[in-house]
Amino acid sequence: MKAARDGAADAEVNAFWRFYGVLTACVHAVHTLCMAKIALIPCVTGARVGKSPMAKPPAKKKNTSGRGQRDLTVKVKTARGRKMSSTLWLQRQLNDPYVQRAQAEGLRGRAAYKIMELDDKFRFLLPGARVVDLGCAPGGWLQVAIPRINALGERKGKPVGRIIGLDLQEVDPIPGAELHVLDFMEDDADLQVKQWLDGEADVVMSDMAASASGHKQTDHLRIMALCEAAAYLAFDVLAEGGTFVAKVLAGGAEADVQRLLKLKFKKVANVKPPASRSDSSEKFVVATGFKGRS
Numbered sequence: 001m002k003a004a005r006d007g008a009a010d011a012e013v014n015a016f017w018r019f020y021g022v023l024t025a026c027v028h029a030v031h032t033l034c035m036a037k038i039a040l041i042p043c044v045t046g047a048r049v050g051k052s053p054m055a056k057p058p059a060k061k062k063n064t065s066g067r068g069q070r071d072l073t074v075k076v077k078t079a080r081g082r083k084m085s086s087t088l089w090l091q092r093q094l095n096d097p098y099v100q101r102a103q104a105e106g107l108r109g110r111a112a113y114k115i116m117e118l119d120d121k122f123r124f125l126l127p128g129a130r131v132v133d134l135g136c137a138p139g140g141w142l143q144v145a146i147p148r149i150n151a152l153g154e155r156k157g158k159p160v161g162r163i164i165g166l167d168l169q170e171v172d173p174i175p176g177a178e179l180h181v182l183d184f185m186e187d188d189a190d191l192q193v194k195q196w197l198d199g200e201a202d203v204v205m206s207d208m209a210a211s212a213s214g215h216k217q218t219d220h221l222r223i224m225a226l227c228e229a230a231a232y233l234a235f236d237v238l239a240e241g242g243t244f245v246a247k248v249l250a251g252g253a254e255a256d257v258q259r260l261l262k263l264k265f266k267k268v269a270n271v272k273p274p275a276s277r278s279d280s281s282e283k284f285v286v287a288t289g290f291k292g293r294s
Helices: 002-046 084-094 097-105 112-122 140-148 189-197 216-237 254-264
Strands: 130-134 162-167 178-181 201-206 238-249 265-271 282-290
Touching (some): 189 201, 189 216, 216 238, 216 254, 216 282
Parallel strands (some): 162 178
Antiparallel strands (some): 238 282
16 A cells, blocks of 8 residues: 555656646747747837838938027036036036137137127227226137227227226237236226226226135125125226126125116116026126216
């Protein structure tokens, strides 16, 4: 009886292993079939009537709409040692149409288009004008002003203007501009400026901005302090009827500067030129008709 039971048990074990082998073979076959179908999917879905599945898709038309300076968005990869803020800034620069235009036209920065657009609107850079550019580096505003005031005398029959650029650092020479290293907040800076100009100025302009701290309100207060200091220099060097142009940042403190300018000028306008980035809080104050020193 024991031998019979052992034989039956062995038979059951052998049957189990045969069944297991068949089941494994079936699973393998199903897996192989599924993989083969998946491999065929791109060819089937990519095929079109009358065309080979491997035919190339039609070429996309070049995008010529929009700003037209750069058709494709340039993506900048992060690099070791580079902060994300630096990467985003670089990406923004590469995709900025004003940056591309400035490079193509030989201007020293996109900021040149801001003063260009402001002057197109208010017409203060006239032939024969005497201009002071505060914080003039790298020189984009100077480049725009020189031909407009006829500093090189290229427009025959028109008055020849003069422009002085002031900065804390040396600026590469620009034909037609007189460049000086000077802190305009020093004592008697106004006297030095009038000596260089051989008289009073018709325009004082400033695109100065303090180094960013990363704290919005602090940056606002710093740039407004610069604007106010520039305004006081303008009060000392401008001729009656003169114009003051300066960058400001929205944030609250600009109201004090506005009140100050309205006491000294006939008209005060706040403008955000098209060249100023839409995501920036910067704008420009244009004060015209200086009332003179009482």
